[in-house]
Amino acid sequence: MFVLVNLKTYPCDPVAVAEAVRDVNENTDARLAVAPQAAHLERVAETGAETWAQHVDPIEHGSNTGHTLAESVADAGAAGTLINHSEQRLKLADIDGSVQAAERAGLETVVCANNPAQIGAVAALGPDAVAVEPPELIGTGTPVSQADPDVVEDAVDAAESVDDSVSVLCGAGISTGDDVVAAGDLGSEGVLLASGVAKADDPTAALEDLVDPL
């Protein structure tokens, strides 16, 4: 199972969380990674934790003030990037452009979407993986894998019907090992989460709880 921890812009210490991700990753069969803000990418990657960007723009080198270039994210040490997170929503053409930019820079991609229909649409753009995240559950602590299992199963089916090479993750409210096991039982190959770790008093304990049953 892939456990991708998105720090969003939560007021946590990104290096401390990354060190926890690195250390817990060494003692589990799961694959753990952390997605800090762009300004923290290099410092987080230097911890040795697998590091992801939260977004890259559909651009190339040039006059793109204020944008995030995929090659710069890769140079900072990122292994992959989220695209189209519900808090950084893109138009379909821009999702396509960001996937292509990420692939050009050698970044793995997880494209987010709200529901199975959108998952089918973005799976057609050739990402490495997609992540279904019902926005109404984000940040609630109510896990999608238990609150709305049909969404996860239908997302897995939708992606498979378009491109069976695309992995499916799920996210929103995931915070315990039971939530992760439930996600796997529904066909997910990973989870995307934020507040359960970024807002935890003890990120190491939170991460250990997530992967303990795996």
Ligand SMILES: O=C[C@H](O)COP(=O)(O)O
């Ligand atoms: O990127 C993470 C998702 O938005 C889920 O956030 P959450 O774990 O705080 O519900």
